[in-house]
Amino acid sequence: MNYFADLLGFLVRTYSIEVMLVITTFILAYRLVKAALQALYISLAPFPPTQFGFNGKLVYVDDSPSSEVFLNHKYELAAKPDFIFKVGWNRYAAVEYKSRKGAVTQSDINQLKAATLAARSRWNVVEGYVITSNKRCRLEFGSNASIYNSIKKQHMAAKAIKILNQKPRLRSDNRCNNCGYRHHCHPDI
Incomplete structure:
Protein backbone atom coordinates (compact mmCIF):
# COMPACT_ATOMS: atom_id res chain seq x y z
CA MET A 1 0.00 0.00 0.00
CA ASN A 2 2.90 2.37 0.65
CA TYR A 3 3.84 2.07 -3.00
CA PHE A 4 0.46 3.41 -4.07
CA ALA A 5 0.58 6.21 -1.51
CA ASP A 6 4.06 7.23 -2.65
CA LEU A 7 3.01 7.08 -6.28
CA LEU A 8 -0.09 9.15 -5.58
CA GLY A 9 2.00 11.74 -3.69
CA PHE A 10 4.43 12.00 -6.58
CA LEU A 11 1.62 12.42 -9.08
CA VAL A 12 -0.03 15.11 -6.96
CA ARG A 13 3.15 17.12 -7.01
CA THR A 14 3.84 16.52 -10.70
CA TYR A 15 0.65 16.12 -12.72
CA SER A 16 -2.80 17.55 -13.06
CA ILE A 17 -5.97 16.69 -11.21
CA GLU A 18 -7.21 14.66 -14.18
CA VAL A 19 -4.26 12.28 -14.00
CA MET A 20 -4.73 11.94 -10.26
CA LEU A 21 -8.37 11.03 -10.76
CA VAL A 22 -7.42 8.35 -13.28
CA ILE A 23 -4.84 6.88 -10.90
CA THR A 24 -7.24 7.01 -7.95
CA THR A 25 -9.91 5.29 -10.04
CA PHE A 26 -7.40 2.60 -10.97
CA ILE A 27 -6.50 2.01 -7.30
CA LEU A 28 -10.16 1.74 -6.30
CA ALA A 29 -10.87 -0.60 -9.22
CA TYR A 30 -7.90 -2.75 -8.17
CA ARG A 31 -9.24 -3.04 -4.63
CA LEU A 32 -12.73 -3.93 -5.87
CA VAL A 33 -11.40 -6.60 -8.23
CA LYS A 34 -9.24 -8.04 -5.45
CA ALA A 35 -12.23 -8.21 -3.07
CA ALA A 36 -14.38 -9.80 -5.78
CA LEU A 37 -11.70 -12.42 -6.53
CA GLN A 38 -11.40 -13.23 -2.83
CA ALA A 39 -15.16 -13.70 -2.56
CA LEU A 40 -15.18 -15.83 -5.71
CA TYR A 41 -12.33 -17.98 -4.37
CA ILE A 42 -14.22 -18.68 -1.17
CA SER A 43 -17.50 -19.43 -2.96
CA LEU A 44 -15.95 -21.70 -5.60
CA ALA A 45 -13.59 -23.55 -3.30
CA PRO A 46 -15.50 -23.93 -0.05
CA PHE A 47 -13.62 -25.53 2.77
CA PRO A 48 -14.81 -28.81 4.27
CA PRO A 49 -16.51 -28.80 7.66
CA THR A 50 -14.16 -29.32 10.61
CA GLN A 51 -14.87 -31.43 13.67
CA PHE A 52 -15.15 -28.12 15.56
CA GLY A 53 -18.25 -26.76 13.81
CA PHE A 54 -16.82 -24.38 11.22
CA ASN A 55 -15.45 -24.79 7.68
CA GLY A 56 -11.69 -24.84 7.14
CA LYS A 57 -8.69 -26.73 5.82
CA LEU A 58 -6.21 -28.03 8.40
CA VAL A 59 -2.75 -26.50 7.90
CA TYR A 60 -1.11 -27.17 11.29
CA VAL A 61 -1.61 -29.57 14.16
CA ASP A 62 0.35 -29.81 17.40
CA ASP A 63 0.48 -33.58 17.53
CA SER A 64 3.97 -34.15 18.94
CA PRO A 65 6.58 -32.47 21.14
CA SER A 66 8.59 -31.76 17.99
CA SER A 67 5.76 -29.77 16.32
CA GLU A 68 6.74 -26.29 15.21
CA VAL A 69 6.83 -23.66 17.95
CA PHE A 70 5.79 -20.21 16.76
CA LEU A 71 7.72 -17.19 17.99
CA ASN A 72 6.71 -13.57 18.27
CA LEU A 77 6.07 -15.09 23.10
CA ALA A 78 6.49 -18.71 22.06
CA ALA A 79 3.45 -20.93 21.67
CA LYS A 80 1.89 -23.85 19.83
CA PRO A 81 -1.84 -23.73 19.14
CA ASP A 82 -3.49 -27.13 18.97
CA PHE A 83 -4.76 -26.56 15.41
CA ILE A 84 -4.67 -23.93 12.69
CA PHE A 85 -7.18 -23.98 9.84
CA LYS A 86 -7.30 -21.97 6.63
CA VAL A 87 -10.78 -20.41 6.60
CA GLY A 88 -10.54 -17.98 3.67
CA TRP A 89 -8.27 -16.04 1.37
CA ASN A 90 -5.20 -15.44 3.60
CA ARG A 91 -7.41 -15.93 6.68
CA TYR A 92 -6.72 -18.51 9.35
CA ALA A 93 -8.34 -19.71 12.58
CA ALA A 94 -6.49 -21.05 15.64
CA VAL A 95 -8.08 -23.69 17.85
CA GLU A 96 -7.30 -24.57 21.46
CA TYR A 97 -8.96 -27.86 22.30
CA LYS A 98 -9.61 -28.92 25.89
CA SER A 99 -10.78 -32.50 26.38
CA ARG A 100 -12.48 -31.69 29.67
CA LYS A 101 -16.19 -31.07 30.08
CA GLY A 102 -17.18 -27.69 31.35
CA ALA A 103 -16.98 -24.04 30.63
CA VAL A 104 -14.31 -22.20 28.71
CA THR A 105 -12.17 -20.34 31.24
CA GLN A 106 -10.37 -17.03 30.97
CA SER A 107 -7.03 -18.85 31.10
CA ASP A 108 -8.14 -20.90 28.05
CA ILE A 109 -8.91 -17.66 26.21
CA ASN A 110 -5.57 -16.16 27.25
CA GLN A 111 -3.77 -19.26 25.98
CA LEU A 112 -5.56 -18.92 22.63
CA LYS A 113 -4.60 -15.25 22.42
CA ALA A 114 -0.93 -16.02 23.15
CA ALA A 115 -0.94 -18.81 20.56
CA THR A 116 -2.55 -16.47 18.04
CA LEU A 117 0.11 -13.80 18.56
CA ALA A 118 2.84 -16.37 18.09
CA ALA A 119 1.20 -18.02 15.05
CA ARG A 120 0.80 -14.63 13.36
CA SER A 121 4.54 -14.80 12.70
CA ARG A 122 3.56 -17.21 9.91
CA TRP A 123 -0.19 -16.98 9.29
CA ASN A 124 -2.80 -14.24 9.33
CA VAL A 125 -4.86 -15.64 12.21
CA VAL A 126 -8.04 -13.56 12.37
CA GLU A 127 -10.26 -15.74 14.54
CA GLY A 128 -9.93 -18.42 17.14
CA TYR A 129 -11.89 -21.05 19.01
CA VAL A 130 -11.58 -22.54 22.46
CA ILE A 131 -13.41 -25.83 22.46
CA THR A 132 -14.17 -28.16 25.36
CA SER A 133 -16.13 -31.39 25.21
CA ASN A 134 -19.40 -29.52 25.58
CA LYS A 135 -18.69 -25.78 25.09
CA ARG A 136 -17.34 -23.63 22.29
CA CYS A 137 -16.12 -20.02 22.37
CA ARG A 138 -15.31 -18.03 19.20
CA LEU A 139 -13.10 -14.94 19.21
CA GLU A 140 -12.32 -12.44 16.47
CA PHE A 141 -8.90 -10.86 16.77
CA GLY A 142 -7.87 -7.26 16.21
CA SER A 143 -4.35 -5.90 16.15
CA ASN A 144 -1.38 -7.60 17.76
CA ALA A 145 -1.13 -4.72 20.24
CA SER A 146 -4.74 -5.11 21.37
CA ILE A 147 -4.34 -8.86 21.81
CA TYR A 148 -1.13 -8.44 23.78
CA ASN A 149 -2.55 -5.70 26.00
CA SER A 150 -5.34 -8.08 27.03
CA ILE A 151 -2.84 -10.74 28.20
CA LYS A 152 0.13 -8.59 29.22
CA LYS A 153 -0.37 -9.04 32.98
CA GLN A 154 -0.53 -12.83 32.71
CA HIS A 155 2.41 -12.91 30.30
CA MET A 156 4.59 -10.91 32.68
CA ALA A 157 3.65 -13.24 35.54
CA ALA A 158 4.51 -16.30 33.44
CA LYS A 159 7.86 -14.75 32.44
CA ALA A 160 8.68 -14.09 36.10
CA ILE A 161 7.91 -17.69 36.97
CA LYS A 162 10.07 -19.02 34.14
CA ILE A 163 12.99 -16.60 34.06
CA LEU A 164 13.28 -15.53 37.69
CA ASN A 165 12.10 -18.86 39.08
CA GLN A 166 9.42 -17.05 41.08
CA LYS A 167 6.68 -19.34 42.25
CA PRO A 168 3.08 -18.10 42.23
CA ARG A 169 1.33 -17.99 45.58
CA LEU A 170 -0.76 -20.96 46.57
CA ARG A 171 -4.39 -20.02 45.97
CA SER A 172 -6.96 -20.44 48.69
CA ASP A 173 -9.79 -21.27 46.23
CA ASN A 174 -8.40 -24.75 45.36
CA ARG A 175 -7.63 -23.77 41.75
CA CYS A 176 -4.06 -24.96 42.25
CA ASN A 177 -5.36 -28.43 43.13
CA ASN A 178 -6.98 -28.72 39.68
CA CYS A 179 -4.13 -27.20 37.65
CA GLY A 180 -2.15 -29.45 35.33
CA TYR A 181 1.05 -27.57 36.22
CA ARG A 182 0.63 -27.56 40.02
CA HIS A 183 3.66 -29.81 40.55
CA HIS A 184 5.90 -27.26 38.82
CA CYS A 185 4.85 -24.48 41.19
CA HIS A 186 4.06 -26.42 44.34
CA PRO A 187 5.59 -29.94 44.37
CA ASP A 188 4.12 -30.63 47.81
CA ILE A 189 0.47 -30.53 46.60
Whole structure:
Protein backbone atom coordinates (compact mmCIF):
# COMPACT_ATOMS: atom_id res chain seq x y z
CA MET A 1 0.00 0.00 0.00
CA ASN A 2 2.90 2.37 0.65
CA TYR A 3 3.84 2.07 -3.00
CA PHE A 4 0.46 3.41 -4.07
CA ALA A 5 0.58 6.21 -1.51
CA ASP A 6 4.06 7.23 -2.65
CA LEU A 7 3.01 7.08 -6.28
CA LEU A 8 -0.09 9.15 -5.58
CA GLY A 9 2.00 11.74 -3.69
CA PHE A 10 4.43 12.00 -6.58
CA LEU A 11 1.62 12.42 -9.08
CA VAL A 12 -0.03 15.11 -6.96
CA ARG A 13 3.15 17.12 -7.01
CA THR A 14 3.84 16.52 -10.70
CA TYR A 15 0.65 16.12 -12.72
CA SER A 16 -2.80 17.55 -13.06
CA ILE A 17 -5.97 16.69 -11.21
CA GLU A 18 -7.21 14.66 -14.18
CA VAL A 19 -4.26 12.28 -14.00
CA MET A 20 -4.73 11.94 -10.26
CA LEU A 21 -8.37 11.03 -10.76
CA VAL A 22 -7.42 8.35 -13.28
CA ILE A 23 -4.84 6.88 -10.90
CA THR A 24 -7.24 7.01 -7.95
CA THR A 25 -9.91 5.29 -10.04
CA PHE A 26 -7.40 2.60 -10.97
CA ILE A 27 -6.50 2.01 -7.30
CA LEU A 28 -10.16 1.74 -6.30
CA ALA A 29 -10.87 -0.60 -9.22
CA TYR A 30 -7.90 -2.75 -8.17
CA ARG A 31 -9.24 -3.04 -4.63
CA LEU A 32 -12.73 -3.93 -5.87
CA VAL A 33 -11.40 -6.60 -8.23
CA LYS A 34 -9.24 -8.04 -5.45
CA ALA A 35 -12.23 -8.21 -3.07
CA ALA A 36 -14.38 -9.80 -5.78
CA LEU A 37 -11.70 -12.42 -6.53
CA GLN A 38 -11.40 -13.23 -2.83
CA ALA A 39 -15.16 -13.70 -2.56
CA LEU A 40 -15.18 -15.83 -5.71
CA TYR A 41 -12.33 -17.98 -4.37
CA ILE A 42 -14.22 -18.68 -1.17
CA SER A 43 -17.50 -19.43 -2.96
CA LEU A 44 -15.95 -21.70 -5.60
CA ALA A 45 -13.59 -23.55 -3.30
CA PRO A 46 -15.50 -23.93 -0.05
CA PHE A 47 -13.62 -25.53 2.77
CA PRO A 48 -14.81 -28.81 4.27
CA PRO A 49 -16.51 -28.80 7.66
CA THR A 50 -14.16 -29.32 10.61
CA GLN A 51 -14.87 -31.43 13.67
CA PHE A 52 -15.15 -28.12 15.56
CA GLY A 53 -18.25 -26.76 13.81
CA PHE A 54 -16.82 -24.38 11.22
CA ASN A 55 -15.45 -24.79 7.68
CA GLY A 56 -11.69 -24.84 7.14
CA LYS A 57 -8.69 -26.73 5.82
CA LEU A 58 -6.21 -28.03 8.40
CA VAL A 59 -2.75 -26.50 7.90
CA TYR A 60 -1.11 -27.17 11.29
CA VAL A 61 -1.61 -29.57 14.16
CA ASP A 62 0.35 -29.81 17.40
CA ASP A 63 0.48 -33.58 17.53
CA SER A 64 3.97 -34.15 18.94
CA PRO A 65 6.58 -32.47 21.14
CA SER A 66 8.59 -31.76 17.99
CA SER A 67 5.76 -29.77 16.32
CA GLU A 68 6.74 -26.29 15.21
CA VAL A 69 6.83 -23.66 17.95
CA PHE A 70 5.79 -20.21 16.76
CA LEU A 71 7.72 -17.19 17.99
CA ASN A 72 6.71 -13.57 18.27
CA HIS A 73 9.94 -11.70 18.95
CA LYS A 74 8.31 -8.33 19.54
CA TYR A 75 6.21 -9.60 22.45
CA GLU A 76 8.66 -12.34 23.48
CA LEU A 77 6.07 -15.09 23.10
CA ALA A 78 6.49 -18.71 22.06
CA ALA A 79 3.45 -20.93 21.67
CA LYS A 80 1.89 -23.85 19.83
CA PRO A 81 -1.84 -23.73 19.14
CA ASP A 82 -3.49 -27.13 18.97
CA PHE A 83 -4.76 -26.56 15.41
CA ILE A 84 -4.67 -23.93 12.69
CA PHE A 85 -7.18 -23.98 9.84
CA LYS A 86 -7.30 -21.97 6.63
CA VAL A 87 -10.78 -20.41 6.60
CA GLY A 88 -10.54 -17.98 3.67
CA TRP A 89 -8.27 -16.04 1.37
CA ASN A 90 -5.20 -15.44 3.60
CA ARG A 91 -7.41 -15.93 6.68
CA TYR A 92 -6.72 -18.51 9.35
CA ALA A 93 -8.34 -19.71 12.58
CA ALA A 94 -6.49 -21.05 15.64
CA VAL A 95 -8.08 -23.69 17.85
CA GLU A 96 -7.30 -24.57 21.46
CA TYR A 97 -8.96 -27.86 22.30
CA LYS A 98 -9.61 -28.92 25.89
CA SER A 99 -10.78 -32.50 26.38
CA ARG A 100 -12.48 -31.69 29.67
CA LYS A 101 -16.19 -31.07 30.08
CA GLY A 102 -17.18 -27.69 31.35
CA ALA A 103 -16.98 -24.04 30.63
CA VAL A 104 -14.31 -22.20 28.71
CA THR A 105 -12.17 -20.34 31.24
CA GLN A 106 -10.37 -17.03 30.97
CA SER A 107 -7.03 -18.85 31.10
CA ASP A 108 -8.14 -20.90 28.05
CA ILE A 109 -8.91 -17.66 26.21
CA ASN A 110 -5.57 -16.16 27.25
CA GLN A 111 -3.77 -19.26 25.98
CA LEU A 112 -5.56 -18.92 22.63
CA LYS A 113 -4.60 -15.25 22.42
CA ALA A 114 -0.93 -16.02 23.15
CA ALA A 115 -0.94 -18.81 20.56
CA THR A 116 -2.55 -16.47 18.04
CA LEU A 117 0.11 -13.80 18.56
CA ALA A 118 2.84 -16.37 18.09
CA ALA A 119 1.20 -18.02 15.05
CA ARG A 120 0.80 -14.63 13.36
CA SER A 121 4.54 -14.80 12.70
CA ARG A 122 3.56 -17.21 9.91
CA TRP A 123 -0.19 -16.98 9.29
CA ASN A 124 -2.80 -14.24 9.33
CA VAL A 125 -4.86 -15.64 12.21
CA VAL A 126 -8.04 -13.56 12.37
CA GLU A 127 -10.26 -15.74 14.54
CA GLY A 128 -9.93 -18.42 17.14
CA TYR A 129 -11.89 -21.05 19.01
CA VAL A 130 -11.58 -22.54 22.46
CA ILE A 131 -13.41 -25.83 22.46
CA THR A 132 -14.17 -28.16 25.36
CA SER A 133 -16.13 -31.39 25.21
CA ASN A 134 -19.40 -29.52 25.58
CA LYS A 135 -18.69 -25.78 25.09
CA ARG A 136 -17.34 -23.63 22.29
CA CYS A 137 -16.12 -20.02 22.37
CA ARG A 138 -15.31 -18.03 19.20
CA LEU A 139 -13.10 -14.94 19.21
CA GLU A 140 -12.32 -12.44 16.47
CA PHE A 141 -8.90 -10.86 16.77
CA GLY A 142 -7.87 -7.26 16.21
CA SER A 143 -4.35 -5.90 16.15
CA ASN A 144 -1.38 -7.60 17.76
CA ALA A 145 -1.13 -4.72 20.24
CA SER A 146 -4.74 -5.11 21.37
CA ILE A 147 -4.34 -8.86 21.81
CA TYR A 148 -1.13 -8.44 23.78
CA ASN A 149 -2.55 -5.70 26.00
CA SER A 150 -5.34 -8.08 27.03
CA ILE A 151 -2.84 -10.74 28.20
CA LYS A 152 0.13 -8.59 29.22
CA LYS A 153 -0.37 -9.04 32.98
CA GLN A 154 -0.53 -12.83 32.71
CA HIS A 155 2.41 -12.91 30.30
CA MET A 156 4.59 -10.91 32.68
CA ALA A 157 3.65 -13.24 35.54
CA ALA A 158 4.51 -16.30 33.44
CA LYS A 159 7.86 -14.75 32.44
CA ALA A 160 8.68 -14.09 36.10
CA ILE A 161 7.91 -17.69 36.97
CA LYS A 162 10.07 -19.02 34.14
CA ILE A 163 12.99 -16.60 34.06
CA LEU A 164 13.28 -15.53 37.69
CA ASN A 165 12.10 -18.86 39.08
CA GLN A 166 9.42 -17.05 41.08
CA LYS A 167 6.68 -19.34 42.25
CA PRO A 168 3.08 -18.10 42.23
CA ARG A 169 1.33 -17.99 45.58
CA LEU A 170 -0.76 -20.96 46.57
CA ARG A 171 -4.39 -20.02 45.97
CA SER A 172 -6.96 -20.44 48.69
CA ASP A 173 -9.79 -21.27 46.23
CA ASN A 174 -8.40 -24.75 45.36
CA ARG A 175 -7.63 -23.77 41.75
CA CYS A 176 -4.06 -24.96 42.25
CA ASN A 177 -5.36 -28.43 43.13
CA ASN A 178 -6.98 -28.72 39.68
CA CYS A 179 -4.13 -27.20 37.65
CA GLY A 180 -2.15 -29.45 35.33
CA TYR A 181 1.05 -27.57 36.22
CA ARG A 182 0.63 -27.56 40.02
CA HIS A 183 3.66 -29.81 40.55
CA HIS A 184 5.90 -27.26 38.82
CA CYS A 185 4.85 -24.48 41.19
CA HIS A 186 4.06 -26.42 44.34
CA PRO A 187 5.59 -29.94 44.37
CA ASP A 188 4.12 -30.63 47.81
CA ILE A 189 0.47 -30.53 46.60
